[in-house]
Amino acid sequence: MRDSLDELAELAVTAGAEVVGEGTQKLKAPAAGTFIGSGKADEFARHCRRQDVDTVIFDDELSPAQSRNLEKAFECKVLDRTALILDIFAQRARTSEGKLQIELAQLQHLLPRLTRYWSHLSRQKGGIGMRGGEGESQLEADRRRVQERIDRIREELVLVRRQRRTQRTRRQRHLWPLASIVGYTNAGKSTLLNALTGAEVLAEDKLFATLDPTTRRLRLPTNQNVLLTDTVGFIRKLPHRLVEAFKATLEEVVQADLQLHVVDISHPLAEEQIRAVNTVLEEIGAAGKPTLMVFNKIDRVENGELVNRNLERYPNTVAVSATTGQGFPELLAELGSQVRPARELVELKVPHTEPAVIARLHAVGQVVERDYNGDSARFKARIPPHLHAEFAPFIVQDLRAA
Secondary structure (H helix, E strand, C coil): CHHHHHHHHHHHHHCCCCCCCCCCCCCCCCECCCECCHHHHHHHHHHHHHHCCCEEEECCCCCHHHHHHHHHHHCCEEEEHHHHHHHHHHHHCCCHHHHHHHHHHHHHHHHHHHHHHHCCCCCCCCECCECCCHHHHHHHHHHHHHHHHHHHHHHHHHHHHHHHHHHHHHHHHHCCCEEEEEEECCCCHHHHHHHHHCCCCCCCCCCCCCCCCEEEEEECCCCCEEEEEECCCECCCCCHHHHHHCHHHHHHHHHCCEEEEEEECCCCCHHHHHHHHHHHHHHCCCCCCCEEEEEECHHHCCCHHHHHHHHHHCCCEEECCCCCCCCHHHHHHHHHHHHCCCCEEEEEEEECCCHHHHHHHHHHCEEEEEECCCCEEEEEEEECHHHHHHHHHHEEEEEEEC
């Protein structure tokens, strides 16, 4: 509970709030009307009035009725963890797609809670020959408008998914593998993408610094191209409706050939964060994919034994510092090994009068051996299968599939 409350406070600060206090209560089950007990609600209400508090945030999701009752008791705004995360996402979304996804999640969260916004209007109990008062009519009209907007956003997001499928089809023509960077929020995913590819993705020491996916090409030392996609960070108790809204974005994770699971090894709850990420991956249907664990922020860890223990515990693991570049050679080597498509090992004989062919071979292939003596240069190289026809006039021997 302590860790979850600390994270809630960090989320509140990220949203722009100033935290002035906190409180907890142990209950066998949440109270149906107010989530916490009535006595504890009165105690918190007195504290809010003394501290001039304008917002109270609960660490779990509240029902519409609980939210209404607590706002009456506290005489201020009441948010749950879901509403807080949605607010942060709304602040951070930059692309039209991201804004659509957030608006969809917010409207879905708002729809069952609309009643509280019309509590000041008249109410008439329904009965034969009665349709309800002014408040009922306004409420139904608003519900209809919200539902219509939800339907329109869903239609627009269908188009977004179609566009993403087209983009993936274009990438597949190049036979470039896709690696999605996943991980707990603030694990250093964007910093890693920037350091590896020169991208200019916002990287701040805040929760959910970036929301919108960014894809960049990375050229590996083996002359392979791999596409790296930075995705939204995950968090414990990530609202299900938010996962649903971000399905179009998270499809990049589902379709990826490899997941780079970035972990902040300096965080005291790294193990819990790994489990939280794996839970979300299962929810979106991306569990079980080939995964390269990347333990980041080793520059913040004084205990080298902690790093070694995690490297031994998890297979296919590297330790890096995205800030200093430490461990990048090992990361690139492991990345090249895991995403390498089947390549043909061939022997080529290229006349010196064909310098463009030699340059092309070095650009797209992995040259293993070279000999420039004689009238022609001879090479042993690994080339992508789809480029076999291009080099066929110069291939003297197919050695084996790499």
